[in-house]
Amino acid sequence: MKEFKNKGDKSTKEGFGEGVVVIGEMNPNVIGLGADITASVGMNLFAEKFPERFFSLGIAEQNCIGVAAGLALSEKTPVFSTYGVFAALRTTDQLRISVCYNNLHVIIGGAHAGISVGPDGATHQALEDIAVMRVLPNMTVLSPCDATQTKLAVIAALEQVKGPVYIRFGRAPVPDFTFPEMEFKVGKSQLLCNGNDLTIIATGHLVWDALQAAYTLNEQGIKARVINMHTIKPIDEQAIIKASEQTGAIITAEEHQIYGGLGGAVAEVVAKNIPVPMEFIGMDDSFGESGKPEELLNKYKMTSEYIIEKAKKIIKRKLTI
Amino acid sequence: MILKKITSTEQLRRISKEIRKSVLISLAEAGSGHTGGSFGLADIFTTLYFNILNHDPDNPDWEDRDRLILSIGHVAPVHYASLAIAGYFPKEELLTLRKLGSRLQGHPGREHGLPGLELSAGSLGQGLSVAVGMALAGKMDNKKWRVYSIHGDGELQEGSIWEAAMSASNFKLNNLTSIIDRNDLQIDGKTSDVMQLEPLADKWKSFGWNVLECNGHDHSDIIEKINQAKKVKGKPTVIIAKTIMGKGVKSIEDNHLWHGKAPSKEQLKDFLIQLEND
Numbered sequence: 130m131k132e133f134k135n136k137g138d139k140s141t142k143e144g145f146g147e148g149v150v151v152i153g154e155m156n157p158n159v160i161g162l163g164a165d166i167t168a169s170v171g172m173n174l175f176a177e178k179f180p181e182r183f184f185s186l187g188i189a190e191q192n193c194i195g196v197a198a199g200l201a202l203s204e205k206t207p208v209f210s211t212y213g214v215f216a217a218l219r220t221t222d223q224l225r226i227s228v229c230y231n232n233l234h235v236i237i238g239g240a241h242a243g244i245s246v247g248p249d250g251a252t253h254q255a256l257e258d259i260a261v262m263r264v265l266p267n268m269t270v271l272s273p274c275d276a277t278q279t280k281l282a283v284i285a286a287l288e289q290v291k292g293p294v295y296i297r298f299g300r301a302p303v304p305d306f307t308f309p310e311m312e313f314k315v316g317k318s319q320l321l322c323n324g325n326d327l328t329i330i331a332t333g334h335l336v337w338d339a340l341q342a343a344y345t346l347n348e349q350g351i352k353a354r355v356i357n358m359h360t361i362k363p364i365d366e367q368a369i370i371k372a373s374e375q376t377g378a379i380i381t382a383e384e385h386q387i388y389g390g391l392g393g394a395v396a397e398v399v400a401k402n403i404p405v406p407m408e409f410i411g412m413d414d415s416f417g418e419s420g421k422p423e424e425l426l427n428k429y430k431m432t433s434e435y436i437i438e439k440a441k442k443i444i445k446r447k448l449t450i
Numbered sequence: 451m452i453l454k455k456i457t458s459t460e461q462l463r464r465i466s467k468e469i470r471k472s473v474l475i476s477l478a479e480a481g482s483g484h485t486g487g488s489f490g491l492a493d494i495f496t497t498l499y500f501n502i503l504n505h506d507p508d509n510p511d512w513e514d515r516d517r518l519i520l521s522i523g524h525v526a527p528v529h530y531a532s533l534a535i536a537g538y539f540p541k542e543e544l545l546t547l548r549k550l551g552s553r554l555q556g557h558p559g560r561e562h563g564l565p566g567l568e569l570s571a572g573s574l575g576q577g578l579s580v581a582v583g584m585a586l587a588g589k590m591d592n593k594k595w596r597v598y599s600i601h602g603d604g605e606l607q608e609g610s611i612w613e614a615a616m617s618a619s620n621f622k623l624n625n626l627t628s629i630i631d632r633n634d635l636q637i638d639g640k641t642s643d644v645m646q647l648e649p650l651a652d653k654w655k656s657f658g659w660n661v662l663e664c665n666g667h668d669h670s671d672i673i674e675k676i677n678q679a680k681k682v683k684g685k686p687t688v689i690i691a692k693t694i695m696g697k698g699v700k701s702i703e704d705n706h707l708w709h710g711k712a713p714s715k716e717q718l719k720d721f722l723i724q725l726e727n728d
Contacts, residue, residue, distance in 0.1 A: 192579045192613035199583020222573050227580055230570045
């Protein structure tokens with residue numbers, strides 16, 4: 130089995146920031162918008178490089194979304210980045226009507242995604258953003274797994290998406306293990322590890338943990354398939370149906386509420402097409418709290434150890450059907 | 451072809467009457483919709499579409515057109531009637547308002563393909579931000595086109611309006627003119643009873659705007675104030691237009707109960723007669 134190696138820890142936020150600079154270079158109509166937290170949401174590089182194309186709108190996220198809509202209606206491609214909690218929840222109505230109903234090409238960055246935000250605590254840990262974003266018609270939802278892929282996701286958001294697109298990324302340095310040569314195709318998941326005993330469908334930071342779980346399981350004779358679901362919407366139905374057919378058991382893993390997130394999205398496809406046992410790794414309908422990222426991931430059972438535990442459980446369930 | 455500007459107030463008044471008539475007929479046919487605000491804004495829409503805006507009904511996406519953002523989507527009937535009379539689509543289509551499959555949605559929805567709509571809108575408090583984004587884009591590219599936005603007075607109770615207001619003056623958007631339909635009414639009653647807006651002009655001034663007031667039923671006053679706004683440097687202009695909800699049909703004027711109501715088929719005849727005699 131070919132194993133992915135950590136090239137060094139790097140936050141997905143950094144990948145986002147680098148990606149925004151790249152698309153700024155690619156297209157002079159890319160405009161950056163900020164709501165005061167420029168550096169902590171990865172927009173500082175763009176703001177420094179293209180000061181004439183970066184607008185600080187102050188702590189006023191609802192206005193940011195509306196201004197982005199106005200720019201998009203005037204041949205610009207705005208990139209607005211803020212914390213995921215605000216992007217998805219403070220501005221939901223503006224997103225729904227001004228951006229999504231008008232189907233405008235607005236790129237929205239959602240920083241501080243997941244429990245691994247750490248000590249800032251529950252208010253700043255975006256754990257509902259996937260659910261909110263994916264329910265909005267016309268919205269594309271991207272959740273890349275590491276810094277390298279987040280950069281590619283930003284480029285894909287410019288080149289491959291015509292309407293509104295949300296890119297979710299985290300704060301903590303996490304293993305950077307994918308390669309720029311690995312094509313990022315919106316809506317097409319990546320098979321990172323093949324196996325037929327069960328499938329782990331993961332998104333964001335937990336893709337790395339899913340891989341670690343698969344490598345350990347492999348040593349124990351259990352062949353787990355690992356799918357990187359970097360696009361939550363439109364979701365790669367074919368890959369999910371194939372996983373159901375070929376492996377008969379699916380675990381989802383995400384730093385997000387299980388309700389409405391990746392788990393919910395995958396379950397919808399599974400139930401509609403070929404029902405198989407499922408297990409879910411993610412927040413179980415609660416708020417987070419302060420702590421170090423690794424402490425929180427452990428407390429809320431979002432590590433490779435818990436994925437392994439679920440894997441053994443689901444294989445038993447599969448055999449009793 | 452760019453629509454020729456009409457300067458005769460007599461002629462503008464006739465168009466306003468035609469717009470109001472079309473609004474009444476389309477609302478009666480629809481059986482629901484917002485009569486009061488549509489009537490109150492008919493003179494302002496007439497002035498914008500037939501005197502102020504540079505626009506081309508044959509080429510709705512003409513890149514140098516002035517942009518009109520309707521923030522209060524519920525007065526769509528007056529917007530639709532103005533567009534139809536200006537030549538964007540056949541007037542007969544006004545009879546499809548609010549019906550299944552129509553391009554004339556209850557609140558404007560661009561995805562249904564009606565030409566001339568700049569924005570799908572209906573949730574109050576959003577349009578000013580969009581207008582700011584457009585004006586900012588125009589400034590960046592040194593465009594001559596201007597952005598106009600239309601707001602209700604009740605809508606100003608939305609906090610997002612003031613976020614947008616702050617940003618418009620921050621960016622010195624003198625290519626933006628916002629018009630407030632100041633009829634002092636909202637669904638629950640008088641705005642002054644529901645939530646006090648006064649001193650309204652002072653609020654806008656303190657947010658860094660140039661503030662003008664006009665009689666929203668006097669075409670020449672509206673034209674004069676909008677043309678004044680064009681000359682202002684370094685700040686956006688808001689025009690507080692004093693209007694009467696339901697203006698043109700005496701029996702429904704200044705009555706908040708007509709905010710979200712359409713005339714019945716029986717009332718239609720009576721209202722058309724009242725309109726004719728107005």
